[in-house]
Amino acid sequence: MTRYDLIIVGAGPAGLSAAIEAAKQGLKVIVFDENAKPGGQLFKQIHKFFGSKEHKAKIRGFKIGEELLKEANDFGVEVVLNAIVIGLYLDKEVTVNINDEIRHYKGDAVIVATGASENMVTFDGWTLPGVIGAGAAQTMMNLHSVRPGNKVLMLGSGNVGLVVSFQLLQAGCEVVALVDAAPKVGGYGVHAAKVARCGVSFYLSHTIIKAEGEECVKGVTIGEVDSRWRLVPGTEKHFEVDTICLAVGLSPMSQLLKMAGCEMKNTPAGYVPKCDETGETNIPGLFAAGDVSGIEEASSAMIEGRIAGLAAAENLGFLDKEELSEKIYELKKALLSLREGMFAPGNRGKAIEKTEEGIDLSINLLKKGYVGETEIERFPGVTRKKGVHPVIECTQNIPCNPCQDVCPKKCIKIGDKITSLPTLDETKECSGCGMCVAACSGQAIFLMNEEFEPGFAAITLPYEFLPLPSKGDKGMALDRSGKEICEAEIIDVKTKQVFDHTHLLTMKVPVNMAGKSRFFVVRRQENE
Amino acid sequence: MSNVNNRFKKDLDKFITEFDDDLIICRCEEVTKGEIRRAVHDGMYTLTEIRRYLRSGMGLCQGQTCQILVKGIVAKELGISPMDLEPVISRSPTRPIEMKVLGNEGKEAL
Amino acid sequence: MRISNHPILGKPEEKREVEFTYDGQIMKGLEGEPIAVALKVAGVKIHRYTKKYHKARGIFCAIGRCTDCVMVVDGKPNVRTCITPLKEGMKIQTQYGVAAKES
Numbered sequence: 001m002t003r004y005d006l007i008i009v010g011a012g013p014a015g016l017s018a019a020i021e022a023a024k025q026g027l028k029v030i031v032f033d034e035n036a037k038p039g040g041q042l043f044k045q046i047h048k049f050f051g052s053k054e055h056k057a058k059i060r061g062f063k064i065g066e067e068l069l070k071e072a073n074d075f076g077v078e079v080v081l082n083a084i085v086i087g088l089y090l091d092k093e094v095t096v097n098i099n100d101e102i103r104h105y106k107g108d109a110v111i112v113a114t115g116a117s118e119n120m121v122t123f124d125g126w127t128l129p130g131v132i133g134a135g136a137a138q139t140m141m142n143l144h145s146v147r148p149g150n151k152v153l154m155l156g157s158g159n160v161g162l163v164v165s166f167q168l169l170q171a172g173c174e175v176v177a178l179v180d181a182a183p184k185v186g187g188y189g190v191h192a193a194k195v196a197r198c199g200v201s202f203y204l205s206h207t208i209i210k211a212e213g214e215e216c217v218k219g220v221t222i223g224e225v226d227s228r229w230r231l232v233p234g235t236e237k238h239f240e241v242d243t244i245c246l247a248v249g250l251s252p253m254s255q256l257l258k259m260a261g262c263e264m265k266n267t268p269a270g271y272v273p274k275c276d277e278t279g280e281t282n283i284p285g286l287f288a289a290g291d292v293s294g295i296e297e298a299s300s301a302m303i304e305g306r307i308a309g310l311a312a313a314e315n316l317g318f319l320d321k322e323e324l325s326e327k328i329y330e331l332k333k334a335l336l337s338l339r340e341g342m343f344a345p346g347n348r349g350k351a352i353e354k355t356e357e358g359i360d361l362s363i364n365l366l367k368k369g370y371v372g373e374t375e376i377e378r379f380p381g382v383t384r385k386k387g388v389h390p391v392i393e394c395t396q397n398i399p400c401n402p403c404q405d406v407c408p409k410k411c412i413k414i415g416d417k418i419t420s421l422p423t424l425d426e427t428k429e430c431s432g433c434g435m436c437v438a439a440c441s442g443q444a445i446f447l448m449n450e451e452f453e454p455g456f457a458a459i460t461l462p463y464e465f466l467p468l469p470s471k472g473d474k475g476m477a478l479d480r481s482g483k484e485i486c487e488a489e490i491i492d493v494k495t496k497q498v499f500d501h502t503h504l505l506t507m508k509v510p511v512n513m514a515g516k517s518r519f520f521v522v523r524r525q526e527n528e
Numbered sequence: 529m530s531n532v533n534n535r536f537k538k539d540l541d542k543f544i545t546e547f548d549d550d551l552i553i554c555r556c557e558e559v560t561k562g563e564i565r566r567a568v569h570d571g572m573y574t575l576t577e578i579r580r581y582l583r584s585g586m587g588l589c590q591g592q593t594c595q596i597l598v599k600g601i602v603a604k605e606l607g608i609s610p611m612d613l614e615p616v617i618s619r620s621p622t623r624p625i626e627m628k629v630l631g632n633e634g635k636e637a638l
Numbered sequence: 639m640r641i642s643n644h645p646i647l648g649k650p651e652e653k654r655e656v657e658f659t660y661d662g663q664i665m666k667g668l669e670g671e672p673i674a675v676a677l678k679v680a681g682v683k684i685h686r687y688t689k690k691y692h693k694a695r696g697i698f699c700a701i702g703r704c705t706d707c708v709m710v711v712d713g714k715p716n717v718r719t720c721i722t723p724l725k726e727g728m729k730i731q732t733q734y735g736v737a738a739k740e741s
Contacts, residue, residue: 034623034702036721046646060646087620097625101634117703120593122551122561127706129683129696136700136720144675145641145650170645215694216683251596255618266611466645501646555698555706558690588705588716593698624705624716 004030006312007094007107009085009256012040013298014290015113016068016077017305018312023075025313030105031072032083032096037143039065040115042298044138046170047163048441048500050188050400052418054334055299058402058439060500062142064298088112088256092286109285109312112257113305116250116270116291121155124210130217134164134247141171149243153220154178155208156247157369159187159297164247165195170464175200176239179222181207181229184366188343189396190442196369197519199482204367209236211244220244252292260286269295269348278311278328279304285315296338296345303335341397341419356397357421370480371395373516380423381412381445388432388449388458392422394442403445406435437462438499447506450514457514458491460506468493468503469522477509477517486513488520540606543569553601554594556587564598568605575599575616585616588624639679656726673719673730674700674707685709685719689735710738 006022008015011033019029037043045061056064072079080098087095094105118133125131130149134156137148152173154165157180165175178195183205185192196202205224209231212219224235252270262273262281272293279287289308290301307328314324339345342352354360359379364372371393376382381392390412392403397419404414404422411428414420430447437445437460447460459477469475469490477488492506509517549562559582572578575585575598584598585591591598595616603610621630643649653668660682667676674685674697684694685707698706702721710731711717715738719730731738 036723062647084623084625086622086625095620097621097623097629098634100626100629101632102630103634117592118699119596122548122553122597124548124551127552127555127693127695129685129694132697133699133704136697139700139720140675140678140697141641142647144671145644145647146675146678147639147641171641216696255622258615259618259620259622266613266615268611271615464645466643468645552691552693555695555704558688558693588708589703592703592705 001093001104001106003106003108004028005107005316006030006109006111006309007032007092007105008111008113009088009094010040010113010115010290010292011035011038011079011081012113012115012290012301013042013064013068014115014292014301014305014308015040015111016072016079017302018111018113018287018289018309019077019079020068020071020075021306021309022313023072023077025310025318027313027316027318029077031077031079032085032094033079033081034084036082038069038079038081041135041138042068044135044142045298046142046167048502049299050297050398050441051299051338052334052399052401053405054330055303055338057400058406058441058500061298064302068302085256088260090261090283092260108316109287111279111287111289111305111308111312112292113288113290113301113308114253114256114292116295117253118246119249119251120246121208121248123208125213125217126211128211128213128217129215130213130242131211131244131246134160134245137164137168137243137245141167147171147173148245149173149241151176151239151241152243152245153208153222153239153241154245154247156180156249157182157185157187157192157202157204158247158249159191160250161247162187162191162195164245165200166191166198168245169195169198169200173243176241177201177203177222178369179203179206179208181205181225183227185369188398188442189362189365189371190394190398190444192365192369193371193393193480194443197478197480197482199478200369202367202369203237206237207231208244217242217244250291250295252295254288254292257281257286257288257292262286262288267294269345277307277332279308280311280315285312287312294345300335300338303331303338307331307335337418338399340417341399343396343398355395355421356419359421362395365395368481373480380421383424383426384450385426386451387430388447389430390424390436391446391448392424392436392440393444393446394422394440397421398442400441402439402441403436406439408433408435412436432460434460434494434504435498437504438496438502443502446518448514450511452508455511456508457511458506458508459514459517460492460504461518461520463503463505463520464501468495469505469520473522475520475522477507477513478519478521479516480518482519484521485516486510488517490520540569553597554582554584554587554591556589556594557583557585559584559594561601564601565605568602573602573606575602575613578602579616590622590624591616656724658724658726658728658730660730661732667724669726670723673709673711673722673724673728676724677719677730684732686733687735692734709733
């Protein structure tokens, strides 16, 4: 039996953050993780995170993972990989399988940060090779550099389904459809919009009827469901695909906590331990942090981890009560701000029709994945003026404000409440630097100049695909639904370190198309 | 503990086969939806009972994928919310492990 | 199937190419990548056939949780190929029920 001040199970965002804070207070900390690499799911997250500076907004998930690892290393945290925790007992004893030997550890405090596992749905053929979890797709393409399939159908319009669909496109796969049984897109509208403008069709109120194929997936049939989830006859649609990707939610992986004897509760979001505001369970010195105590974003998991790490330090006398409450004050505030807005945990299942500002939400966005042309005009970030200026197609209250932070001219205003929709300060002059376009984690900001040339407008858009078009390339402009609407020519391509792999394409389109043109494809060969 | 035990017995409708009864629910032990529904009518009202009776969730993955699905099916059959069903008991080992490893105590310090 | 250049992640880390056998057939993969990834690149989708109904199964979760991708590796059954690194000369066999096919 080896003793540690603090044992942490799981080296994901929550576990590592907890380890760092506890180690900073002088605790002897060990972290076990069953995987060969630390970071949990962070290394599969290649999109820029939402939130504010203190939530590491506009940094890509895998970069945050690298930063966390470095910090953990700097503070002397011991991370043991390929270490499978198989048991956790009441007296905070942990049994671990390391190199095919069972080892016993005892922690004066234990933090369980085991994260979540994917939910699945059943349909005819769901066990066929080719039906995979969205996590599997992410693992294959973002960790192992292999495309999960060539033609993919995605089931699930929550953030995971939307983000992974976009990643599939980035990896060079074709996403033939995005399907969800719910009548509305579940994830952030901006995530949906960036998928839709690439030409992916959304099928809300649809479900998979059957995955076809004898020994592996060759196709899929979907059909419409009514408000009571019954199939509407005659609505079947067939797609040829080799992969069906399931993104239908996550559940806390809380078995260890239950095993240890924690008081648990059944919630619609899963089976979770009863915790106080620091993550401590009813067993003193035993904490839960991150998705294991309720599914949220990685940004929240990191803050919960930091709080639990500090609380464990207090529990063992490395900090007194006052120091603890002082230290977690800002963290709690940051956590609360992430839990605001339309997608707040408290709003799950509620039908929201207006923004906090009282603007009617875009129905089209919820039904088809993109904001309709007439709807977009009513949002405060969408204005028309002379010269170059940003058009901010941000239509939902999400806790996020990098656009306000990066604008060197202070044109963009969100204010202290970070869920507010961005507005434009008409008195300030946009320099067209494009910092906001690259910084927007939702890729919802465009620059527009309707006076670029007589009869032509210039539209600058964020672009994260290969091959990167070059100046002079001719092609087609696509509208928000991904439909080709007019010819376009690339007049500028900006690539900067500070843009972090988001390139800025500027295309020239007829001025009457300026309000609709939101994406670009290089002209397809006539004879193809 | 579960409050389900005897409350619903008298209310259970007669078992009627459904079109998707042959759908595999537990991928490891190949237990079907119909078998699970039938088990409820046979008097298995808790997830732990179902698990012992059918071996669903007792295979290599230890219910990682099917536990929630089984919960949904049982709850629907009983006409209650899945939240009213206790999850199965959690026991070590939580991951598949060979018996010879489980019995192999590490002696030397790492 | 391999992504040679990714818009965000760039070029993948270079790894040594190694040979292995899949049901007796010689194949190539990258050292240290999961067996399942090497098989995927080689076009193998079926990892096993189930015990009761003899149905084909392949990669499902890809992180070692679902155990659907298990195969017989170097004579040992139930090896989760999605998290087991590929090594030179590995003998990988389709799993039928809980064992390789008797030859």
